[in-house]
Amino acid sequence: MLLDNHGRKINYLRLAVTDRCNLRCFYCMPEEGLNWLSRKELMTYEEMLLLCTVLVQMGIEKIRITGGEPFVRKDIMQLLTALSALDGLKELTITTNGVLTAPYVKELKSIGVKSVNLSLDTLDSNRFFSITGRDEFANVMATMDELLKNNMEVKINAVVMDGKNTQDIIPLVELTKELPLSVRFIEEMPFNGDGHVYNGLKWDYVRILEEIQNHYPQIEKLTDPLYSTSYNYQVKGHKGSIGIIAAYSRTFCGTCNRIRVTPVGELKTCLYDSGILNVKDLIREGRNEEHLRNIMINTFNNRAKDGWEAERLRPANNNVHESMATIGG
Template sequence: MLLDNHGRPINYLRLAVTDRCNLRCFYCMPEHGLDWLSRAELMSYEEMLRTCRVMMGMGINKIRITGGEPFVRKDIMKLMTAISNLQGLNELTLTTNGVLTAPYVADLKKIGVRSVNLSLDTLDAARFFAITLRDEFASVMHTMQELLKHGIEVKINTVVMAGKNTQDIIPLVNLTKELPVSVRFIEEMPFNGDGHAYSGMTWDYVKIFEEIRSVFPDIQKTPDPTYSTSYNYNMPGHKGSIGIIAAYSRTFCGTCNRIRITPQGTLKTCLYDDGVLNIKDLMRSGADDTVLQGGLLKAMSNREKDGWMAELKSMQKPGKRESMASIGG
């Protein structure tokens, strides 16, 4: 088992395959997009597969494919299929905005993907366009229907934003009445690539819960799974459930079991750090697997205690904030 310097087991890798996205959600990146990475700057699929294999030999057994939007990158299913065949993998999951995903749902089921996180911040088509600057609401809803039809668990990720979609909280909870989906309401985070002024803690996890309880007073707390980032609840008679993720409040750091790799191969041991090791550069310098393992172990032995400490250390360095698209969700 891979442990960090605080004794926390690390078994979950979030692998971002691209920084590019076909939506322009204002909380994730500037309206004009980003300075996209060139092909040479991205990790190749071969490098990603090697990284996964090495990490799985060290205790990683769950991998989530993220972006950007994973399906923007060509032949993403080839990579996912190869990863699904690696020995020791217990779970392969995916986070997607659903715009391009529907045609691949049957293939996802075939390679063993049992759960997909679907980014959806509103159930109103007009507000969807206002948030994303793209007219793709119908495509996302079609993907959700396809996922449910194929028996893949759907977790809807909703970023709660003051003045943008707080009126969607209750309709999204209502969605769980007839559909077996889990809607997770997420505190907004300061990772928009300096595209807009961060709204801060206007809607924290406590306020989100109180908004839901005002309409659903019989809301019931359910047990939170080990390493859960969400506080989980259900409403009597509903087929689905809800969760609230204190992403900015960072109440779950003490049990964090995940690490991230950005599209350019930077290892992040915390969402809020600025990167602690470039795996791609190590590989391209000729490092063998033993050297890679040594670099990973050193990074794990210097992991910050929580997101507040990681952010403080990161803020001491010059440069603008990262975009969530370049971090990997």
């Protein structure tokens, strides 16, 4: 069992395989876009597999593949297939925007991927274009349909943004009436790469819940799974469920079981830290598995208590406004 210095179990890795994305969501990257990383700056699949092998041996039981958008990276199924075969890994999942995903659904299921998180902030095609900068709504919906048709567990991730898509909260909840999926509303975070001063939220998890309760007074609280980042609910009679993730309020830090690795190999023990250790550099220096294991254990033994402390510990010239595409979600 892998524990941090606060006694929290660490068994979940979020691995970002690329910073590139085929959408341009304004809450994820600056308006002018990003200077994409060169291929040599990214971790290779071989390096990712080595790192994941070591981490699974240490106690990581779940790996989520993120980006950027994972399916824009060439031959991504090779990595996913190799990861799915790791002895000791209990769960392999993916977060995707769904633009390119539909053709891979059957193959994903065949290698044991049971759950996919689909980013979808609106059910209106015009607002989708406004938020993402791309006319890909139909492809995303096709992916959702394909996932459900193949009996995959589907979680819709919707970032709630004042003045952009709050009118979509109720239509998204309505999806759960007939579809066996979970719609998770996420507080907007400051990771969009533009460096502006972030003055908090108008739509925090409390207000999101109040909005839903106003339309569905029969909403019921569900038991939250162990390590859950979401407060979970269900409207009586609906097939699906609802989650609300207090990502900016950071109410779930006390039970956080996850670590992140960015596309360039930066290990983050908290979403809000500035990166603690570059594992890609260690691998390329020829450090063996024992050295990787020891240095990561030391890193986990110096983990911030919560997201607020992690943010305070960042260097003075390093604020929290890097792009989510470069962090990995």
